[in-house]
Amino acid sequence: MSLVLSPPALSLSPHAHRSPPLPPMSILRHLKLHHHQRRRLATLAAAAVRQDTTVWTQAPLSVVEAAAESLFHVTVDLSDSPDLAASHTRAGQYLQLRVPDVEKPSFLAIASPPSLAESGGSFEFLVKSVAGSTAELLCGLKRGDVVELSQVMGKGFDTDRIDPPEDYPTVLIFATGSGISPIRSLIESGFSAAKRSDVRLYYGARNLKRMAYQDRFKEWESSGVKIVPVLSQPDEDWKGERGYVQAAFARAKQILNPISTGAVLCGQKQMAEEVTSILVADGVLSEKILKNF
Structure with missing residues (x-):
């Protein structure tokens, strides 16, 4: 009588585990790229949200005149935008200004004191006309032309x-x-x-x-x-x-x-x-x- 032996059974303890097989390098690269793309999309989305928080207010120009060589006095009439005028509370604050049909704004410090915004309903700026810039276009506008202003920014001079x-x-x-x-x-x-x-x-x-x-x-x-x-x-x-x-x-x-x-x-x-x-x-x-x- 011949005796046939079966292969020994594997004995696994209740706590034993197997490591999963390593993925091929091509899959790793794909996963890494996918992670990078997700981060980039998240960054772009956050930037879009930040950009969308800018509130633009339309207001007419009341003064555009030479202040010095390459410099212009620009005054914006805020009589119809008292909330924006009131938001200027400290010297040194600034805002963004856009001109018609140009998406890129110009950052401008407010030259007038906050009291002028409160009493006179206007912001005054000293604008340097730089060739090819939004500032140059602004200096080429005239009284009555409408521009767009962002909310007042910055803490100013403390x-x-x-x-x-x-x-x-x-x-x-x-x-x-x-x-x-x-x-x-x-x-x-x-x-x-x-x-x-x-x-x-x-x-x-x-x-x-x-x-x-x-x-x-x-x-x-x-x-x-x-x-x-x-x-x-x-x-x-x-x-x-x-x-x-x-x-x-x-x-x-x-x-x-x-x-x-x-x-x-x-x-x-x-x-x-x-x-x-x-x-x-x-x-x-x-x-x-x-x-x-």
Whole structure:
């Protein structure tokens, strides 16, 4: 009698498990691509949602006129949009502006103080006309033309950080080119300049033809702000400061007490970075250096 043996049965413990077979590389690549596509779609969807949150308000222009070489005064009438006018609460805030038949907006700082929006129902801007830009198209419009404005954006200049004035008697202000726009809003909003002992505005431009708001200098000085114009390419008759704002300030400095000094900056990036470095090196606290972005 022959005995036939069956193959031994596999004995598996209750806790044993098998690893699933590894997928081919082509499947892995497909899964990775699929994951990447999902992330990209999610990013695009989020961007679309953010874009859709912009509320556009139509309003007519009431003023478009030359302010200086390549610079224009632009005023938008908000008498029919009181909510938008009321949303401007602090100097240094900005918004987006679109012109007819052009999708791409221009970001513009509001040059007028918040009080003008409240009492006069308008926003004023200082616009630099750059070839091929939305700003150039805006500067080519005329009174009565309708533009679109977004809601007011940004926190503006947080002047609470340099108050009360007796604790921060020195405030140094720096602006270049059209960066004077939100600085005008700050000065005309009032930040107790008359109660401070040393408030200086270093305002840089290529030459006097490119320097806006010269007609306001006397008014600003009467409010307690000393104006220091700095020209990088002046004519030979110019007797004032020459070169760049940061160099003019480095020559003067005269910071009596850095801990009780505040600063406000707006304009060309290199200027802002270099002035900040000079101020911090001299002991001015970085949180007392105000910017509107």
